[in-house]
Structure formats: C-alpha cells, structure tokens
Amino acid sequence: MSSNRRSFGIAALQLKLDEADNLELLLQKIQRTKLRYPWVRMIVLSELALRGVGAQHARELPSAEEEAFCRSARELGVWLVPGSMYEKCGSAVFNTTPVINPAGEVIARYRKLYPFLPYEKGVTAGDQFVVFDVPEVGRFAVSICYDMWFPETTRAMAWLGAEVIIHPTKTDTIDRLDELSIVRASASMNQCYVVDVNSAGQQGVGRSIIVGPEGETIHEASVEEEIIAFEIDVERVARVRTRGMKGLGQTLKSFRDSRVRYPQYEPGAVSPALEALGELKVPE
Known part of the structure; x- marks a missing residue:
C-alpha cells in the first residue's frame, strides 16, 4: 500500500458555541468546511457541541x-x-459520540468511559472501546475529553491497532494547558496521531491541538474560532512504531514483549493508598 493512499484530510472545527441548540449552525459550518476544503475527508466537532452541558x-x-x-x-x-x-x-x-461514514451510516457510537465526575452529574460511564477502519487509510479510535486523563484508555486503543485518535473535548477551565501536555504525551507514548478539538465561545477556551506520532505539534489553535484543516500520513505511524520514535524508543514493541504484572489490574486488587483518598465529591 503506497503512502499516498494512506494520506487523509481532516478538518477539526473549533467553533464559537453557545450553551444552546446549535444544530443548524453546526450543519452550516460542516457544509462550508467541505466547500472550502474539498480535499477534506473527515470532519470532527467538539464534545457536546450540539447543545452543551446538561443531561436533561x-x-x-x-x-x-x-x-x-x-x-x-x-x-x-x-x-x-x-x-x-x-x-x-x-x-x-x-x-456519546457517533461515527458516521460517507454513506451517511452510523457505524459506531462511543460512550465516554470517564464522565467528568463529580461535575458531569447524571451521566453513566460507558464500558466499550471503539475502533473503526477507514478503508485504504488506517484504523481510527474515539476518545472523549476526560478519558485522556487515564493513560490506560489511550494505550488500550493503541493495543487495538488505532493509528489516529479522534478526541472531542469541551474544556472551559484553567486546566487546558495541562490537557495539551497530556495530548502530546499520549501521541508520543503511543506513536499515533491525536486530533483534540475543543470548543470556543461560551462552551470552551479553544486551544485545540493536533499532534503527530513523534510528538510534534501539527497545529495548536488560538482561543478564537478556527477551522483546522490538515493532512495526516498514516503510513508514518507504522514507520515510527517499527523504527522507534525519532529512531529511538520502540515503546509498543517493549510493551508487547514485557511480562510485567501490574498490581492495579490483578483480580480483586485494592489500593489502601487510593482508598484513603475518600469519596469522589465536589471539594468544599
């Protein structure tokens, strides 16, 4: 398979959104993006772009x-x-994030594994990973916002073969800088592309980021609205994973070959240190 056939145009839409019904605005922005960038083959929006926060x-x-x-x-x-x-x-x-193919079919729905508790009230955690193949391009996975604070989630997606992680986010707080560090680290440790798209306006502080398989920042957005159109080369993921990041660490091979047993994953494992932290609740 040639590298040209594994290049793929993506547009991440960092939109100024209100905590309101945004459907017509989103459809308009999606259409305009494709008209302006006809080479784009995937369009990605931010977490809860449709209506904002509220389980109701x-x-x-x-x-x-x-x-x-x-x-x-x-x-x-x-x-x-x-x-x-x-x-x-x-x-x-x-x-939940639907994945829709060019025929207009929902091929998967990913349920956020780690709701942002104790703040994302009334939301149940999902329990299934979602990976899907874009024919002749590569394997993609979906993760949502707070999921990435748990590195096991990203490693599991890489284990399942994900070469590109689509990561809708809705962050309107001062920890956005920390999230940018996590995105770069996740891409570096798993040698994959990470497409982290945040909202702007009332819904978020922007600063979406696209990172490549050697930890390189392809684009970091401002706090304003941006249509981030870019092209990925999925063949690079295979090269970096095979040869090592920057020709050095072959992390996924070492992880594959290791016989380390992690205590936190043993059946019935309990951590006295973590138990001592107490209940998951809003700080007073």
Whole structure:
C-alpha cells in the first residue's frame, strides 16, 4: 500500500458555541468546511457541541439530530464525527459520540468511559472501546475529553491497532494547558496521531491541538474560532512504531514483549493508598 493512499484530510472545527441548540449552525459550518476544503475527508466537532452541558438534553439514538448529521455526511461524502451528545438509554444517560461514514451510516457510537465526575452529574460511564477502519487509510479510535486523563484508555486503543485518535473535548477551565501536555504525551507514548478539538465561545477556551506520532505539534489553535484543516500520513505511524520514535524508543514493541504484572489490574486488587483518598465529591 503506497503512502499516498494512506494520506487523509481532516478538518477539526473549533467553533464559537453557545450553551444552546446549535444544530443548524453546526450543519452550516460542516457544509462550508467541505466547500472550502474539498480535499477534506473527515470532519470532527467538539464534545457536546450540539447543545452543551446538561443531561436533561438526552435523546434516544438514533435521534432527529443524529439523522441530520447522517444526511450531511452523505450529501458531502465525508466521514463525520459530530462531537458528542447526551444519549438516553432506558434510565441511563451516556455522553456519546457517533461515527458516521460517507454513506451517511452510523457505524459506531462511543460512550465516554470517564464522565467528568463529580461535575458531569447524571451521566453513566460507558464500558466499550471503539475502533473503526477507514478503508485504504488506517484504523481510527474515539476518545472523549476526560478519558485522556487515564493513560490506560489511550494505550488500550493503541493495543487495538488505532493509528489516529479522534478526541472531542469541551474544556472551559484553567486546566487546558495541562490537557495539551497530556495530548502530546499520549501521541508520543503511543506513536499515533491525536486530533483534540475543543470548543470556543461560551462552551470552551479553544486551544485545540493536533499532534503527530513523534510528538510534534501539527497545529495548536488560538482561543478564537478556527477551522483546522490538515493532512495526516498514516503510513508514518507504522514507520515510527517499527523504527522507534525519532529512531529511538520502540515503546509498543517493549510493551508487547514485557511480562510485567501490574498490581492495579490483578483480580480483586485494592489500593489502601487510593482508598484513603475518600469519596469522589465536589471539594468544599
């Protein structure tokens, strides 16, 4: 497979969004992005772009809004990861990201593994990883915002073969700089692309970041609205993982070959140190 066939255009939309119904605005921005950058084959939005925070916004999926995203993907012929939305499933509410292919089909729905507790109230944790293949390009995975603070999640996606991690985020707090460090470290440790798209305006502080498989920053956004169109070379992921990052550490091979047993993953494992931290609750 030639490297040209594994190059792939992505647009990450860092939009100024209100805590409101943003569907028509999002559809308009998606369409304009494809018109301006016809070479883009995937469009990615930020976490909870559709309506913002609030489990009361939950809808059963498929919903009318999800179907509108599907029509847009089909009409434009693009892969679409429309951020995330609250999904009602029985008595549970999940923070869910659909993955829509260019035929307008939802091929997967990823439920956020680590809701931002104790603040993301009323949201249930998912328990399944989502990886999917873009034919003749590579294997992609989805992660949402707070998930990346748990490095096990990113390592699991790499273990499942992910070469590109799509990471919708909604951060409106002062820890954004720390998140940028985590994104760079995650890409470096797992030799993969990470597409971390945050919102701007009322919903977030912007500063989306795109990082490559050797930890290089492809683009770091401002705090304003930006349409970040870029091209990735997925063949590079295989080269870096095989030869070593910057020709040095072959991390994933060492992880594969190691026989280390991690105490935190032993059956019935309990950490007295972590137990002593007490209840997960809002600080007073």
